[in-house]
Amino acid sequence: MECSHKAEHEQAAKRALENMPPEEEVGRVAAIFKAISEPSRLKILFALRHGEMCVFHIVEAVGGAQSAVSHQLRLLKACGMVKSRRDGQNIVYSLSDEHVVAVLELACAHLHCKL
Amino acid sequence: MECSHKAEHEQAAKRALENMPPEEEVGRVAAIFKAISEPSRLKILFALRHGEMCVFHIVEAVGGAQSAVSHQLRLLKACGMVKSRRDGQNIVYSLSDEHVVAVLELACAHLHCKL
DNA sequence: TCAATATATGAATAACTGTTCATATATTAC
């Protein structure tokens, strides 16, 4: 702990400690990111940027087994990234709000890549 | 595939498929989110919002073992979330750019919580 | 009611990941 920036670092550490959100809140934020940290789920979100779709078409857009997609959709819904409504035989999924899109786009900006 | 929104969904699925980024790019974006999807790493990022810090003070701010923090820092650095420089005996870490902060804040907006 | 279709779910397995422990490297002071 004898670093030459002792004073500034200690202040920063003190501020960081004081302002650290409670464990529960950190957990909630982490859960959001975890939801979109798997390529399979991220693809689903990318796909839904082009409009709402039923499961069948989501499977068509992202590939993989129907069962796997269904499991992932459940996770995405559980943490509020997507919403769904029944429409006859189908369940139609869509992004739950504009924040989801915004987070995706910001990540791409960070990567300096265009989607 | 006989949903009543057949036409629109099929168009959306077609657009989604055409615009789906290559596997490698999806992977990179997913890696960014994965990096901040663990409470331990997220705490480190929250801490660094208050200024650059050496490992010792990061440990002080986020808790946990030095070894664990060091491992996490390596991951965060590998995906470009933080940068580091040596300063004598210490290694000083800081957020690598403003996008990192922006992503964190956007996630909080999505959660309707203030940090 | 029965068949067909769309979606969801539970269990099991395989792969991945975070942490710990012990140790290694690098820098400074003596």
Place this chain on the structure above:
DNA sequence: GTAATATATGAACAGTTATTCATATATTGA
């Protein structure tokens, strides 16, 4: 050089998670 301090690293273990397979539920049309 040696001791002390700061940080990093490798291996092993434990916990988590994504996928698959088989099956269940729900809706529609006959």
